Amino acid sequence: MGRLAITGGDCVRKKPFPPWPQFDNRELDALEQVLRSGNWGGQPFPNTKAIEFGERFAAFQDARFGICVANGTAALEVALRAAGIEAGDEVVVPAYTWVATALAVVYLNAVPVFVDIDPDTYCMDPDALAAAITDRTKAVIPVHLAMSIADMDRIGQIAEQRGLTVIEDCAHMHGGRWRGTGVGSIGDLGCFSFQSTKVITSGEGGIILTSQAELAQRCQSLVNIGHKEPGYDSFDGRMLGWNYRITEFQAAILLAQLDRLDDQTRIREENATYLSQRLEEIGGVRPLVRDPRTTRLAYYRYLFRYDSEEFKGLPRERFVEALEAEGIPCWWSWYLPVYRSPLFALKASEYPETRRRYGEKYTPEGVSCPVTERAAYREAVCLPHPMLLGEKRDMDDIADAIIKIKTNVDELL
Ligand SMILES: Cc1ncc(COP(=O)(O)O)c(C=O)c1O
Secondary structure, X not given: OOOOHHHOOOOOOOOOOOOOOOOOHHHHHHHHHHHHHOOOOOOOOXXXXXXXHHHHHHHHOOOOEEEEEOOHHHXXXXXXXXXXXXXXXXXXXXXXXXXXHHHHXXXXXXXEEEEOEOOOOOOEOHHHHHHHOOOOEEEEOOEOXXXXXXXXXXXXXXXXXXXXXXXXXXXXXXXXXXOOEEOOOOOOEEEEEOOOOOOOOOOOOXXXXXXXXXXXHHHHHHHEOOOOOOOOOOOOXXXXXXXXXOOHHHHHHHHHHHHHHHHHHHHHHHHHHHHHHHHHHHOOEEEOOOOOOEEEOOOOEEEEEEOHHHHOXXXXXXXXXXXXXXXXXXXXXXXXXXXXXXXOOOOOOOOHHHHHHHOXXXXXXXXXXXXHHHHHHHHEEEEXXXXXXXXXXXXXXXXXXHHHHHHOHHHHO
16 A cells, blocks of 8 residues: 555545536526526527627627627637638638637638647647648637637737738637737637536537627627628628527526626636646646736636656656546546547548548648647646635645655656
């Protein structure tokens, strides 16, 4: 029997971390109100609560318009279509993200072009973006990943020089601010998800933000089967839309969740800052670097970079098992490089425009993203955000558990 919990010793932490999702009487009252009103659905679109939430969330992130949508994937798909992306257009996406960022592009028979990430922030590397642009490139989707905001200054400059539409994927960054401005309102369009694990959630849901009236009108029409409101929607022509409306139940829950977001963001930021200080002292576990231009960070996942050499060669997977055994929820199997994911089951016959660029399928040999590969297969360790909603001593438990593993690593070798 060793000292480490995984070898039979006592574990560092016995208490659970805060649960997720969280709710109180505000959600219960809001749900009851919708239930009793009989006005449950997404029609007339946008419906009362959906309008209220759209306006509030847009103002919260500094945008003029907020269009609620069924989920974050639909938000990206609608944003791309509203921006005029068509079959065969190329859209640059980071290789290290949830598959949905690239799937939304594929659904339009446009072509996702994967680029590598910055080793310190795990967000899109602007140099890689610049190098990937061809005369077919029409848009870029920077993802504000986990606990980092992409370099919107450089991405914005490159996009402007090359005439690209910028669609921010903010599924991880509700409340985040870059040099004082809310994410999702820096590019042309911003897309958020409210799926269950997100920092505000209605189980499923999403929103598109923009400050350009015509883009907002196009998004709204696309979400609502292509309806066009005479006298209101001023864009030319008609578009084939979807039913991507959200229900009043979802919007009501989101209004209640938004009331809590400022406080929760502050607590997560304080705890994460403290945790980063503690991890820096240990060696071999480096948190992602906070860009000084981020004025407020949402922490969807807390990510640190594990260096097995500092743990006498202990593989990351075994380190994660040992940390979990100490009572610290964590995982290494977060995101794969999208082009290697079994969920990215792209058939060139179904999406023929990809064939023109890539042949029959995306092959890892055809895409080179070494930083993404390192993050996915060797380096990244991920903690869920509710762990950051507790107290400083919870952060101490995390750091102490890692120190314990490092001190007793011989038990695992
Ligand atoms: C980076 C990113 N983009 C897009 C999405 C898609 O959101 P949804 O699951 O609501 O469709 C997610 C969801 O997890 C995500 O993490």
